[in-house]
Amino acid sequence: MIDYVIKSPKGYADKVGELVSMLEHARAVTLWEIGGLRMADLDHLQTRHSNSIGALLMHIAAIEKVHQVISFENRDFSEAENGKWSSALSLGDEGRRDINEQPLEYYLEELAEVRRETLKQLKTKDEAWLFKENTWPNGVAFNNYYLWFHVLEDEISHRGQIRMLKREMKKK
Template identity: 60%
Template sequence: MIDYRITSKEGYAEKIGELVSMLEHTRAVTLEEIKGLSERELDFLPDDRSNTIGSLLLHIASIEYVHQVISFEKRDITEAELKKWQAALELGQTGRNTIRKHGLEFYLEELSQVRENTLANLKNYQDQWLFEEKQWGNGIPHNNYYLWYHVMEDEINHRGQIRVIKRMLAEK
């Protein structure tokens, strides 16, 4: 059952526990939205410029992975990591060509493995970590709180796309 309360999750600093609550709620709604989808539905391509539900799910996992590397390890992804995640990060034609022919379990496992790492790492930080400021290469400041807000924002955005694709599937 989905919890519709934002609470501070046990085992985490207070604000980080609230962030975990929001991350977990966001994911629970996404998982409910994709429950029972077939490989055909996951691979459905609405048009030649769109993404499939499967590619959007792998994109959600890839964005979370990259944000783990940036915020927990304080580095950019390596060439090997980029090779694994590039199609999912970029989507577009590369994603359309390569992210397909996987059952729902494949995507659920990718999402789960990445999330488990996120939750384990967040236990190691205190609330002030959320507010640590850094700068992108172009000089624009950001903090860890923003990075993890963006992970949720991205998932919610792509969940909206998934809902649209599901409506298109229902009309076929």
């Protein structure tokens, strides 16, 4: 069920909980959007340069995963993590080559597994953590709130691409 009220779920600090509410709303809409897609739909390439719906779903999971590592562990991906997620992060030729021939359940489980960890970790965070600042290697400042806002905006943006791809597939 999609919840249309932003509120802090029990067990989370107020602002962290509001963020959780937004993350969960965005995910519920994404899951509704992809419900019933077949493997052929998930692997469909509109053009030879486009990304498939499956690749976009893995990208959504990968962005959340890398933001977990950055914000919860204060590090970047390890070599092993990069090996699992690099195609999903970069998409393009790598994603078209590596992300295909999986049923919807595969993508649903990847999204769910990453989200379970996000929710578990966010339960341990307070509002001060959201506003804690760090600096990228290029000197640009960011805070944890921004990182998780980016997870939201990335999912919403790619869901728009998924809707467009579905619309174009229906035309054919």
